[in-house]
């Protein structure tokens with residue numbers, strides 16, 4: 817294995833930690849909030865973490881592709897091609913099913929500052945918990961492909 821390839825694996829792992837880390841805690845952080853004021857602060861923190869997470873996922877994807885160009889045989893491996901497909905599905909899924917809900921949730925919590933958490937918000941939080949499970953499942957599937965390279 818070339819030094820550049822090994823370096824790319826290092827960047828890839830770093831990207832995975834930074835990218836996936838926030839995804840694992842977002843729902844728990846929101847669930848822990850007891851009023852709209854806490855929600856506003858938490859949503860702002862999550863927005864900052866999500867920006868970092870996007871950089872991590874970007875690094876993860878680019879380093880994965882660079883490894884493919886360094887070792888062209890990877891483009892003939894099903895696990896590698898499936899990982900690329902799942903990663904694209906993950907990006908599309910979160911931009912359709914998670915990001916718009918997060919924006920609405922921030923808007924609702926801003927509008928209700930100083931008040932109780934409205935039912936409208938709780939309903940969105942319930943829906944986002946399901947989307948979060950789908951998101952985590954996709955990540956676990958990709959991780960299994962990465963570690964076991966089954967086919």
Ligand code: HEM
Pocket residue numbers: 825828829832876877879880881883884890896899900903955958959962963964
């Ligand atoms: C959630 C997304 C991903 C995670 C958590 C992840 C994680 C990992 C981990 C932990 C390894 C080290 C595995 C080992 O050496 O046993 C690895 C290796 C690798 N990953 Fe990913 N990865 C992800 C997405 C991708 C994507 C989308 C691609 C392709 C564009 C990719 C391409 C690769 C390659 C080529 C290797 C090196 C395989 C080798 O030479 O042993 N990864 N990944």
